[in-house]
Amino acid sequence: MSRWRVPVLMYHAVCPERSPITISAGEFAWQMRWLTDEGYQVIALQTLLRSILGGTPPPERSLVITFDDGLESLYTDVLPLLEGFGFPATVFLVSGHCGGCNDWERQPGSIPLMPMLSWEQIREMDVKGVDFGAHTINHQRLIQQSDQEVERQILGSKEMIERKLGHEVDLFAYPYGQLDDRVKGIVRKAFIGACGTKLGFADENSDPFEIKRVDIHYFKHRYLFRELSNPVGLLYLSLRRPLRAIRTALHP
Numbered sequence: 001m002s003r004w005r006v007p008v009l010m011y012h013a014v015c016p017e018r019s020p021i022t023i024s025a026g027e028f029a030w031q032m033r034w035l036t037d038e039g040y041q042v043i044a045l046q047t048l049l050r051s052i053l054g055g056t057p058p059p060e061r062s063l064v065i066t067f068d069d070g071l072e073s074l075y076t077d078v079l080p081l082l083e084g085f086g087f088p089a090t091v092f093l094v095s096g097h098c099g100g101c102n103d104w105e106r107q108p109g110s111i112p113l114m115p116m117l118s119w120e121q122i123r124e125m126d127v128k129g130v131d132f133g134a135h136t137i138n139h140q141r142l143i144q145q146s147d148q149e150v151e152r153q154i155l156g157s158k159e160m161i162e163r164k165l166g167h168e169v170d171l172f173a174y175p176y177g178q179l180d181d182r183v184k185g186i187v188r189k190a191f192i193g194a195c196g197t198k199l200g201f202a203d204e205n206s207d208p209f210e211i212k213r214v215d216i217h218y219f220k221h222r223y224l225f226r227e228l229s230n231p232v233g234l235l236y237l238s239l240r241r242p243l244r245a246i247r248t249a250l251h252p
């Protein structure tokens, strides 16, 4: 039994389209308000990593907010809310698509085509305190790539974001949550921590290079979101885990 556990929420886009990776701005705002009212302390992913590595528990009722891919709605709809609530967040960028759209190869048909953040928007968000991490150059399924391509995708995305922002980038998220020892070994050399997509909470036993997250897709309903850290939410999470594995296996 771990002494503490922290939900690391995984969002993608905040927009009106309904899909497995979207949530409306109204619902997102409701969730942020609820977290505030319930006394959650939204902490930076680096703060959580320090607790995992150092063994010091994070503050009571801590929670981390992350966004994968770097879609433009983060600038238009999410940034004002994060600023308003004073919440930190980490955004994992698909560096080769910034300023374009999420039209990478083998994107499932259930995912709408959406614009991505421009480098100008990213720089403004960076100045305002949003953390940026790497999520490869082209959203590749890394375990299917050659050693050379894996290195290019991981290190190339880090270098591109660092060049555009003018400072170090030390966090990574695996596209589709796909990794093996080879992929993790390269990530370990270049970053201080990385997020996967396995459903679960972070705790003191977490692997800093495969931090479990809570895909908000499964907690969109207000009733479930309210139960996030309660026994009902934990039970639901444990039931969703095998379904999530099936979903990933069907869309490899």
Ligand SMILES: [Zn+2]
Pocket (backbone or CB within 6 Å): 068, 069, 135, 139, 175, 176
């Ligand atoms: Zn992604």
